[in-house]
Amino acid sequence: MIKKLISLFLCLALFSSLFAIPNVMAENAPVIVVDTVTANPGETVEVNISLQNNPGIVSMTLKVSYDSTVLTLTNVQDAGILGTQSHKPQYSSPYTLAWVNDTATTNFTANGVIATLEFAVNESAIVGENYPITIYYDSDNYDIYNKDVECVDFAIANGSVTVSTVVAEPTPTPLSDFSYRIENGNICITGYHGNDTEVFISETYEINGEEKAVVIIDESAFEGNEGITSISLPATIQTICDYAFYDCTSLTDVTLWSKYAAIGEQAFGYYYISRKVDGKVDGFVLTSYSGGTAEEYLSENDLSFIRQEKPVGIGDINADGEYSSQDLVTISQHLLSVVSLENYNFIAADLNNDGVINIIDLVKLKKKLIAL
Numbered sequence: 130m131i132k133k134l135i136s137l138f139l140c141l142a143l144f145s146s147l148f149a150i151p152n153v154m155a156e157n158a159p160v161i162v163v164d165t166v167t168a169n170p171g172e173t174v175e176v177n178i179s180l181q182n183n184p185g186i187v188s189m190t191l192k193v194s195y196d197s198t199v200l201t202l203t204n205v206q207d208a209g210i211l212g213t214q215s216h217k218p219q220y221s222s223p224y225t226l227a228w229v230n231d232t233a234t235t236n237f238t239a240n241g242v243i244a245t246l247e248f249a250v251n252e253s254a255i256v257g258e259n260y261p262i263t264i265y266y267d268s269d270n271y272d273i274y275n276k277d278v279e280c281v282d283f284a285i286a287n288g289s290v291t292v293s294t295v296v297a298e299p300t301p302t303p304l305s306d307f308s309y310r311i312e313n314g315n316i317c318i319t320g321y322h323g324n325d326t327e328v329f330i331s332e333t334y335e336i337n338g339e340e341k342a343v344v345i346i347d348e349s350a351f352e353g354n355e356g357i358t359s360i361s362l363p364a365t366i367q368t369i370c371d372y373a374f375y376d377c378t379s380l381t382d383v384t385l386w387s388k389y390a391a392i393g394e395q396a397f398g399y400y401y402i403s404r405k406v407d408g409k410v411d412g413f414v415l416t417s418y419s420g421g422t423a424e425e426y427l428s429e430n431d432l433s434f435i436r437q438e439k440p441v442g443i444g445d446i447n448a449d450g451e452y453s454s455q456d457l458v459t460i461s462q463h464l465l466s467v468v469s470l471e472n473y474n475f476i477a478a479d480l481n482n483d484g485v486i487n488i489i490d491l492v493k494l495k496k497k498l499i500a501l
Contacts, residue, residue, distance in 0.1 A: 157182050159281065161191070163262050163288030167475070167484040170254045173203065174290060176262055177242045178226070185236030186281050187212070190272040192223040193246065194263045199254045200290060204247035210239040236276050254292040257471035261289045291485070293475045299361070301331035310347075311336070317345035326356055326379070332363040346373045348393070353401075355379055364441050366390045369397075376401045381412040386441055388421035388450035398432040418450030440477035444497050448474060452498060460491050 168174035202220040217225035266272035306323030348370035359382035371393035416435040417423035427434040446456040480493040
């Protein structure tokens with residue numbers, strides 16, 4: 130435990146130095162900011178363009194460049210805070226945003242969103258890839274000026290569209306499909322009488338207005354059920370008792386999200402032949418985390434194991450079934466563009482659920498680990 134803590138704090142110190150952000154921009158400098166957003170292939174996404182620390186202008190002309198082989202500009206919505214607009218009518222890259230108020234005697238000083246660009250993401254977009262959205266202007270030709278016809282310079286913080294595939298979780302099997310008892314304030318599943326062949330047990334269910342965790346699959350709870358073909362068992366599971374899924378002859382696909390659940394005798398993969406002979410279910414496969422109790426059980430019983438590639442939850446970025454300093458390494462490698470996170474791993478790294486992986490997520494993960 131001491132060695133783990135030392136390793137963690139060394140890791141935190143390393144990342145603190147890695148991600149120290151230099152103060153390269155004056156605190157009150159005018160800035161044009163382009164959103165960084167995430168979208169799936171085939172989806173439509175909105176990208177805001179905003180002003181910060183606007184000192185006052187009457188005219189602004191911006192060019193917006195993007196990869197038109199992946200992103201198709203489908204709509205432009207002006208926010209109406211910079212007066213008269215004359216944006217380019219054709220939606221092509223580079224696209225021109227223009228606000229011209231030559232006769233204005235008062236500067237427009239508003240900050241915030243000045244325009245929202247809507248992009249359709251091509252189905253062929255590469256998952257995990259960043260597609261930049263870049264803004265530029267010509268200061269020498271007075272692309273931005275104020276009421277006194279003086280050039281006004283803005284720094285630019287460009288954005289991007291990150292392509293990610295988010296796979297929806299299946300709908301949990303309702304608690305009414307199970308028989309159960311309450312044990313030490315938690316749920317122990319004792320049987321199944323539903324009609325679905327695919328069973329997805331939720332981590333928690335509401336009983337009399339209180340959320341209770343599913344922690345135990347009772348002895349012989351599903352024994353002899355020939356209908357179910359697959360089952361997903363939640364990360365809250367602590368014990369799978371003897372013969373829990375014995376003689377489930379059609380059950381060939383089990384996913385166990387709990388890395389260290391106790392697994393009883395012949396809980397999975399066996400069926401009844403005679404009082405003295407047990408058969409092994411043909412094609413049985415259990416998916417779980419490497420190094421856990423499921424892998425040990427399957428190895429001892431010569432049953433098939435598949436390493437779980439999906440994180441156990443937010444923060445388990447490397448999908449090993451637990452939160453550790455290795456997750457800090459993974460998120461920092463993504464921020465440094467050493468690796469590219471996608472799908473469930475991207476979701477696990479987005480700790481504040483804003484669709485972007487950045488330094489804020491790294492800090493939140495550090496705090497999460499320190500609290501363990």
